[in-house]
Amino acid sequence: MTHLQNREVVSAKRTALAIDGGTPVRSPDQRWPKWPVSPKKAHEVLSEVLESGRWTLSSAGGRELFERRFARMFADYLDVRHCVPVDHGSSALVIAMEALGLEHGTPVLVPALTWVAPATAAFRAGLLPVLVDVDPDTGIVGPDAVDPAVGAGAVVAVHLACVMADVPSITAVAQQHGMAVVEDAAQAHGARWLGQAAGSMGRLGCFSMQQSKVLTGAEGGAVVTDDADLAAVLEELRADSRRYPGEPIGGGRLELVESATSMGANFCMNEFSAAILCAQFDDLEAQHVTRNTNYRRLTELLADVDGVRVLQPRAEQTQTSIYQGGIVFDPLPATMPNDRVAEALTAELGVLFFPPREPLHRSRLLRPWMKPSLGPVAERFRQQHLDRRYPHAEYFARHAVLTHHSTFLGDEQDMADIATAVRKVVTAGFGR
Incomplete structure (x- = not known):
């Protein structure tokens, strides 16, 4: 091969997509930030749990539970009166829907574009999820979806990716038709709408603290509310009909009383998860700042690329989590669907898109007829969904x-690499 031919081969590899044999934008030895990030006090708090002998809420009294500490910390963080921790975000949705006291089989509106948990939680609470379409630009449910x-x-108003739903507008419409609003804020810890925290604007707010979330205890969740009566019911629904006592219980007895005004199940958060969550509060806001700064940087780097836009919250969203x-491509060639x-981006960058x-x-994941116990509701x-269409969700x-959010815990060069990869995909893959 001549020197000129060799140069042509090298040039072709640089311009060809990595999935087609080209040279990737980013070298494989360039690392991306890892997630989860172990908080500084992780070993300290985990050791405290191990040595205490109190590994769960339903353990004999002694030192204050991390579960109780986390409930206070998270309620303060969100500016709400009550927080009831649970074992999973899905459990949070289940007990939130049960706490509403709706008749068996009552319909609940659920966005067609979301993780499966809001719909399956409705079934688990004895209710009927009815799917509604979303905004095609953001994937978020809006007030126009509240079908009387x-x-x-x-x-269920779901905050998705980095964009909040307009809960005040949804609530205004929902209340006219006697509907309660449940916020699914599993992807919005710390986000704010005109200063109000995600999860605090609906009648109930539900969170997940699963490993991928920005605030994680490996597994975990919480329901928040300003309604004291609802909070008491939530406590029973997650702890086998038991709730916190009004006064401290001494003598090594259980820190739960059998109030039994409603029949619950065991959805209690364990102490190891609660301890990690408490420790993570020290880092949460700094991580928000890093992610948001990098996200703005990427938005600026891609602003001049035709047909490409970085997913953006509305102006009313005063804090982003x-x-x-998200990067949205309008339009996409038939030869290059978004998967x-x-x-292609994953191959260019070495981080998952x-x-x-x-x-x-x-x-x-949503086939309720596979569960015989759901019977007529399934x-x-x-029947409810035979003729319903969701063009905006599909778009x-x-x-x-x-x-994933960990991609934005990097630095300026990481954002520059993403922008370079997007431009390369648009040029080589779209033929623009």
Whole structure:
């Protein structure tokens, strides 16, 4: 091979996509930030739990539970009166829906574009999820989705990726038709809408603290509310009909009383998860600042690329919490669907990019007829959705590409690499 031919081969590899054999934008030895990040006091608090003999809420009295500490800290962080920790975000949704006291089989409006948990939680609470379409630009449910014809008793407002739903507007419409608003803030710890925290604006707010979340205890969740009566019911629903006592209980007895005004189950958060969550508060705000700064930087770097936009919150969202960063491609060539774009970016950068989850009406994870115990409610779900369409959810699911929030814990060069990779994909993959 001549020197000129060799130069041509090298040049072709640089311009060709890495998934087609080209040279990637980023060298494999360039590392991305890891997640989860172990908090500075992790060993200290975990050792305290181990030595205390109190590993869960339903253990004999002694030192103050980390579960109680976390409940106070998280309530203060969100400016709400009550926080009830649970074992998972899905459990938070279940007990929130149960606490509303709706009749069996009552419809609940759920966005068609979200993780499956809001819909399955409705089934687990004996309710009927009814899917509604979302905004095609953000994937977020809005007030126009509150359909009074369904006869729903509640609507689940899901905050998605890095964008908050307009809960005040949704609530204004929902209240006209007797619907309660449940916020699914599993992806929005610390986000604020005109100064109000995500999770604090609906009648109930639900959070997940699963490993991928920006505030994680490996597994965990919480329900928050300003309603003292609802909080008492939530406590019973998550601890087998027991709640916190009004006064401290001494003598090594259980720190729960059998109030039993409602029948619950065991969804209690363990002390190891609670301890890690307490320790993570020291780092949470600094991590928010780093992510948000980098996200703004990437937005600026891609501002001049035609047909490419970085997913943006509305102006009313005064604080951003990035669970996933999003890039939307309008339009996409038939030869380069967004799952292919995600593969191409992953190959160029060495960090995972992925399309949004498929909308729930065609999700393999939502097949209630596979559970005989759901019986007639599952059949009602099937019949309810036979002729419903969700074009906006489909559009967003087919045009967006996402990446985990840890990608934005890096630095300026990391953002520059992402921008370079996006430009390369648009040029080489789209033929622009």
